[in-house]
Amino acid sequence: MATDRPAATWRNWARTESATPRAYETPESLDEIAAVVARASERGLRVKAVGAGHSFSGAAVTDGVLVSLDRFTGIEDVRPTSAGALVTVRAGTRLRDLNRLLWDQGLAVPNLGDIDVQSLAGAMSTGTHGTGARFGGLATVARAATVVLADGSVVHCSPDDHPELYEAARLGLGAVGILATITLECVPAFALHAAEAPGTLHDTLAVLERDRLAVDHFEFYWFPHTDRVLTKRNTRLPADAPGAPVGRVRGFVDDEVLANGMFEVVQRVATRAPATIPRLNEFAARTLSPREFVDRSYRVFASPRRVRFREMEYAVPVGSVTDVLTEIDAWLSRNDFRVAFPVEVRFAAADDVWLSTAHGRDSAYLAVHQYHRREHRAYFDAVEAIARAVDGRPHWGKMHGRSAADLRTTYPRFDDFLAVRDRVDPQRTFANPYLDRVLGP
Numbered sequence: 150m151a152t153d154r155p156a157a158t159w160r161n162w163a164r165t166e167s168a169t170p171r172a173y174e175t176p177e178s179l180d181e182i183a184a185v186v187a188r189a190s191e192r193g194l195r196v197k198a199v200g201a202g203h204s205f206s207g208a209a210v211t212d213g214v215l216v217s218l219d220r221f222t223g224i225e226d227v228r229p230t231s232a233g234a235l236v237t238v239r240a241g242t243r244l245r246d247l248n249r250l251l252w253d254q255g256l257a258v259p260n261l262g263d264i265d266v267q268s269l270a271g272a273m274s275t276g277t278h279g280t281g282a283r284f285g286g287l288a289t290v291a292r293a294a295t296v297v298l299a300d301g302s303v304v305h306c307s308p309d310d311h312p313e314l315y316e317a318a319r320l321g322l323g324a325v326g327i328l329a330t331i332t333l334e335c336v337p338a339f340a341l342h343a344a345e346a347p348g349t350l351h352d353t354l355a356v357l358e359r360d361r362l363a364v365d366h367f368e369f370y371w372f373p374h375t376d377r378v379l380t381k382r383n384t385r386l387p388a389d390a391p392g393a394p395v396g397r398v399r400g401f402v403d404d405e406v407l408a409n410g411m412f413e414v415v416q417r418v419a420t421r422a423p424a425t426i427p428r429l430n431e432f433a434a435r436t437l438s439p440r441e442f443v444d445r446s447y448r449v450f451a452s453p454r455r456v457r458f459r460e461m462e463y464a465v466p467v468g469s470v471t472d473v474l475t476e477i478d479a480w481l482s483r484n485d486f487r488v489a490f491p492v493e494v495r496f497a498a499a500d501d502v503w504l505s506t507a508h509g510r511d512s513a514y515l516a517v518h519q520y521h522r523r524e525h526r527a528y529f530d531a532v533e534a535i536a537r538a539v540d541g542r543p544h545w546g547k548m549h550g551r552s553a554a555d556l557r558t559t560y561p562r563f564d565d566f567l568a569v570r571d572r573v574d575p576q577r578t579f580a581n582p583y584l585d586r587v588l589g590p
């Protein structure tokens with residue numbers, strides 16, 4: 150049985166948030182999760198579930214009881230369907246483990262983001278997404294969930310069963326309860342053909358509509374202060390499609406030495422001598438050579454990220470990408486502000502998840518980054534103002550300065566979400582300062 154364990158200081162991956170919770174719990178069963186929550190509620194303590202701590206925002210911070218589901222992992226059930234299978238997963242399962250377990254069953258998550266260390270529940274709860282004009286984020290793949298509410302009760306929810314709780318819980322910022330299990334609609338395992346190539350921003354934007362729609366998973370990185378981009382085109386293939394995974398040496402050289410090792414060196418030089426950044430960006434962009442490979446989908450979607458950075462990401466209506474990038478470029482030039490990190494541009498289909506950043510509209514995601522040793526505030530504030538002007542929505546797990554009053558106007562179902570929260574957590578057991586800001590007290 151889980152008991153109160155005094156907690157050390159907790160920090161998120163980006164080192165932007167920390168907390169010293171009263172207790173740290175690692176329950177191993179649904180009953181234990183329920184007991185931890187009930188006991189904390191009785192004592193008037195706040196409760197927060199934490200996954201891998203990979204949110205840049207303070208979403209997982211608590212001064213009360215921090216609950217990790219790292220010991221509540223694995224697949225509970227697989228029910229085949231005509232399109233794949235409904236797979237019930239324990240919510241603490243890390244995506245990288247889930248991907249391997251699914252592959253062994255001939256299954257896969259249809260789309261993923263660019264890292265795989267997050268917990269399933271943590272990733273879903275903040276609206277984690279990948280890229281692909283026909284695909285939604287992780288929460289759109291959910292079909293049911295088991296939620297532990299503030300009083301310790303356990304509720305199964307789905308579109309047919311407590312549908313409003315289900316809508317709020319599948320992308321709920323941890324505000325309505327602890328997700329214990331999540332049922333995902335998985336597809337047959339597939340491979341991806343990856344084609345990465347350097348190019349220019351001008352050419353990429355000129356054919357953006359074509360590539361966004363024609364390529365299964367299209368994205369690009371723009372190197373600020375230059376016209377250089379790196380495009381990534383991932384095409385879905387049957388799981389047994391012939392092709393070579395990226396060679397071990399080549400993969401090591403590209404991902405570890407260039408994308409991670411060399412990138413750290415670039416960032417350190419940029420920090421000491423910001424004036425060199427435009428030349429460094431040009432150099433970094435040109436060093437990335439074209440490459441193609443075929444591998445299991447989850448291995449292509451995700452790569453390691455060893456350079457620590459700060460990030461803000463905005464979802465904007467897809468038609469405004471060019472304007473937003475042009476404005477960012479103009480702001481950087483006007484203010485002589487140097488950024489040695491590329492801007493990542495991705496795409497997603499409109500969905501109906503209440504708090505999804507792609508709710509009701511085809512979306513483009515623009516992610517801005519800054520090395521963790523450099524000042525990010527002025528840059529992020531400027532990009533936020535530019536994105537807000539086109540009704541942009543911030544990623545819930547990344548840095549941003551928005552609050553409930555102005556988020557309400559961009560989410561048509563915001564008040565429905567708050568109504569569920571009021572009903573299931575009137576005492577605000579699951580609240581924290583971040584939720585007070587973005588949802589209200």
Ligand SMILES: Cc1cc2nc3c(=O)[nH]c(=O)nc-3n(C[C@H](O)[C@H](O)[C@H](O)COP(=O)(O)OP(=O)(O)OC[C@H]3O[C@@H](n4cnc5c(N)ncnc54)[C@H](O)[C@@H]3O)c2cc1C
Binds near residue numbers: 261263264327328329
């Ligand atoms: C290097 C890096 C790369 C990233 N790449 C992407 C990307 O490609 N696409 C993208 O969209 N995002 C990306 N992110 C953001 C990341 O996916 C999200 O912030 C995600 O929430 C992190 O998952 P986690 O398991 O670390 O959750 P945490 O950060 O630990 O928690 C996030 C939220 O989920 C809640 N939560 C955790 N577990 C539960 C549970 N069992 N029940 C209820 N609530 C719970 C927490 O309370 C908190 O509110 C990236 C982040 C980093 C650091």
